[in-house]
Amino acid sequence: MVVNVGDVKFYLHKFPLLSKSARLQKLVAATNDANGDEIHIQDIPGGPAAFEVCAKFCYGMTVTLNAYNVVAARCAAEYLEMYETIEKGNLIYKIDVFLNSSIFRSWKDSIIVLQTTKSLLPWSEELKVVSHCLDSIASKASIDTSKVEWSYTYNWKKIASENGNSPQWNDARKPQMVPKDWWVEDLCELPIDLYKRVIVTIKTKGRVSGDVIGEALNAYTLRRLPGFSKGVNQNIDFVKYRSLVETIVWLLPTEKGVVSCSFLLRLLRAAIFLDCGETERNELMRRIAQQLPEATMNDLLIRAPPGEATVYDVDMVQNLVEEFVTHSSRTEPVDNEFLGSRSPKFGPDASKVLVAKLIDYYLAEIARDPNLHLSKFVNLGETIASFSRPSHDGLYRAIDMYLKEHPGISKSERKRICKLMDCRKLSAEACMHAVQNERLPLRVVVQVLFFEQVRATASAENSTSDLPGSIRALLPGGSHGSSRSTTTNTEEDWDSVPTADDIKALKGELATLRLGSNDSGNEAAKSDVEKVAASRMKGLVMSKIFSKLWSSKERHGEISSSDTSDSHGSVNAEETKSTPSRSRRHSLS
Secondary structure, rough: OOOEEOEEEHHHHHHHHOOOOOHHHHHHHHHHHOOOOEEEOOOOOHHHHHHHHHHHHHHHOOOOOOOOHHHHHHHHHHHHHOOOOOOOHHHHHHOOOOHOOOOOOOOOHHHHHHHHHHHOHHHHOOHHOOOOHHHHHHHHOOHHHHHHOOOOOHHHHHHHHHHHOOOOOOOOOOOOOOOOOOOOHHHHHOHHHHHHHHHHHHHHHHOOHHHHHHHHHHHHHHOOOOOOOOOOOOOHHHHHHHHHHHHHHHOOOOOOOOOOHHHHHHHHHHHHOOOOOHHHHHHHHHHHOOOOHOOOHHOOOOOOOOOOOOOOHHHHHHHHHHHHHHHHHHHOOOOOHHOOOOOOOOHHHHHHHHHHHHHHHHHHHOOOOOOHHHHHHHHHHHHOOOOOOOOHHHHHHHHHHHHHOOOOOOHHHHHHHHHHOOOOOOHHHHHHHHHHOOOHHHHHHHHHHHHHHHHHHHHHHOOOOOOOOOHHHHOOOOOOOOOHHHHHHHHHHHHHHOOOHHHHHHHHHHHHHHHHHHHHHHHHHHHHHHHHHHHHHHHHHHHHHHHHHHHHOOOOOOOOOOOOOOOOOHHHHHHHHHHOOOOOOOOOO
């Protein structure tokens, strides 16, 4: 008889096939005389190749089965109804024995077989081949590593660098211990739908820790998403890879801190680029906020969505920091549980210091963007203002960078951005740079000079115990609370020291020097006079300040005054800043 399977014709003897296939018996019986002994099989799973395996078995020929063709042969045998009721030792029985005794006992064969099941759906699903593969793979991934005796793919360079040993062998020339994440590389060969089912099955067994699951997801994303480590490739199938990223987010372990913040931020970057759902993005932001102290500045440099004027997505980072602040306020009474498994050394205060330092670096980077509006810079800086940190050098660098890249901002805007900084927390090197920085308002420069002199005086005395309380309060660590409120107190102190007579004296001194400059009629002379004016003004200011402070030694409490734009001190400070008497300074950045 002739059996047509798709476009292939098989010329076979009728009785060997009919003796083992109930379906062929029915097809031959239904064939009318006009067609003779020719039958057509169009929908057999596995196609002509699988039918050929079944036909050879019917003829008693040796059949070679392996991980690549066994599922197709099993589905074809089911289609042809090659049951034990037709003949003992039929093909279905023999294939099932082979699967259970060989394929499902092999790690790599189980993975290969699972991959082949996709093209044979729904047959492979109904025959439970898929579920058997999932259980086999998950059981082996969950086994004690001391019992792993089969071959697997692993990046030995990674474990060698971690342990300081040569790849695969230790000094005793014995194989190294099996790493706990030995299985993650092999599973990267699976398509995302099958990979998802494997990970879910592994989770269900409950014997693999969350950090290993996280490492597996990281390895899979690096392998399957083009350019994930450096930025998603522009020329990709958006629908396909959007589904991949959303699935990875869904598979993330529920335990806190078991997945690196860097990986989560790269996922967020990909989710934004691929326009993933809001649910996935919000979940990533929530997780990242809990682990923000682990992040690096480069991790935060997420490109702004198309159409935005800025280079980077500053609003996204703003939301992350706000979420971190909210989370910190909820968990302050206890240790940072979200960092417990990865970084137990981090306490609540240490976490805030790390985040503040991170954002300082981030601000310095985004300050280079000419399209970055001042309000976005200031709002992000104010979000971490309550985080007490020992140094404001990083914040000063960010402010200076913004002033350098945005020379056209107004005086009020310069004052606003400088309020983020606490002059008391600048290092000696930063102070040296600040007093020569022509981009800073003069008011800020004088504050830096003042606090540096206070610090030097305290250092010369070797103790602050004998200093007036008004001065001790101005030293680093003399005030507690937010850096924003601290900066405000600094400005109040500055405004409170000079009296009305002091201001008049300063203005008179400056007017005299201006007159001398105008009479000189020489630009070089004018420049010299301006330098002298600035020098004498600063000297007079410092002497007035210290005279005022030291005279208050017998009094107690903080110096206070209103800091408004209409106060005499503020107005004259701005006037002084706007005059050409300021010496030329050069940037050290």
